[in-house]
Amino acid sequence: MELKSHFTFSKQQRSGILLLLLLIVSLLCVYWFVDFSEEDTLDISSSEIVSMQKEIDSLRTVEIESKKPKKYPFNPNFITDYKGYVLGMTNEEIDRLLQYRKEGKWINSAADFKKVTGVSDSLLNALSPYFKFPDWVNNPKLRSDFKDYKSEKGFTEKTFSQKIDLNIATEEQLQQVSGIGEALSKRIISYREKLGGFSHDVQLYSVYGLEPSVVQRALNLFTVKTPKQITKINVNTASASDISTVPGISFEMAKKIWEFRRLREKVTTTEELAKIEGMTERKLQLIQLYLSVE
Numbered sequence: 001m002e003l004k005s006h007f008t009f010s011k012q013q014r015s016g017i018l019l020l021l022l023l024i025v026s027l028l029c030v031y032w033f034v035d036f037s038e039e040d041t042l043d044i045s046s047s048e049i050v051s052m053q054k055e056i057d058s059l060r061t062v063e064i065e066s067k068k069p070k071k072y073p074f075n076p077n078f079i080t081d082y083k084g085y086v087l088g089m090t091n092e093e094i095d096r097l098l099q100y101r102k103e104g105k106w107i108n109s110a111a112d113f114k115k116v117t118g119v120s121d122s123l124l125n126a127l128s129p130y131f132k133f134p135d136w137v138n139n140p141k142l143r144s145d146f147k148d149y150k151s152e153k154g155f156t157e158k159t160f161s162q163k164i165d166l167n168i169a170t171e172e173q174l175q176q177v178s179g180i181g182e183a184l185s186k187r188i189i190s191y192r193e194k195l196g197g198f199s200h201d202v203q204l205y206s207v208y209g210l211e212p213s214v215v216q217r218a219l220n221l222f223t224v225k226t227p228k229q230i231t232k233i234n235v236n237t238a239s240a241s242d243i244s245t246v247p248g249i250s251f252e253m254a255k256k257i258w259e260f261r262r263l264r265e266k267v268t269t270t271e272e273l274a275k276i277e278g279m280t281e282r283k284l285q286l287i288q289l290y291l292s293v294e
Helices: 011-033 047-067 081-087 091-102 110-117 121-130 182-195 201-206 212-218 251-264 270-275 281-290
Strands: none
Touching: 081 091, 091 110, 110 121, 182 201, 201 212, 201 281, 251 270, 270 281
């Protein structure tokens, strides 16, 4: 039996194999000797690219800064454990501050903060620009918003019995006071009707357009002799909306009072409200007519 060799090719097959080898060799030569790398046509040194890169870097910087904790003005008297930690204070420094506040004492300057807490000068320099105290701390004159009317020429102080009841005073009687004309006398009576009657002399300061000095002159001729009874609101349980119903108190101030009580958990005396930013002595007197701490 004759065996057929597997390596025996026809003339056409040999021609095909040769062509394939030539093709492979050609491709290998092209691969090794031809440079296929493309020239980089993007010029990163051009002004347009540089400008765009700067803008991208600027946006990246803004994004990084926006993610950092922001510092806002704050009253250092109300720093909590967490707030102190975020500000970089040690546990000991925070404890000293909290103990000082538990004693009913107040910090009224950066120097007080340094003395009480014992923070380093570097930390104090970083925090003190953000300290925000009530207006009256930096300007004690705000604690008294009226002139000394008793020094006016021809002044004679009247007794309680000589004064007219503010709740029955007429427009003509009110116009006897220097500084109160027809428009203001109508406004006083309109405000009295809105209240359902005055409960205390201090409410006269809430009449729009009445200067404190004019109110003082008026209170030498008039006083509340038949006060309207007021049902007081418990500041420790009231909401900001409840407090805003107090005549003469804006919702913004009501919110500050509510936040003040919430931070302290409980207000023990209404005098503590004097520490609220924007609270004046006169406004506190008005609030004390309507709020209690029971």
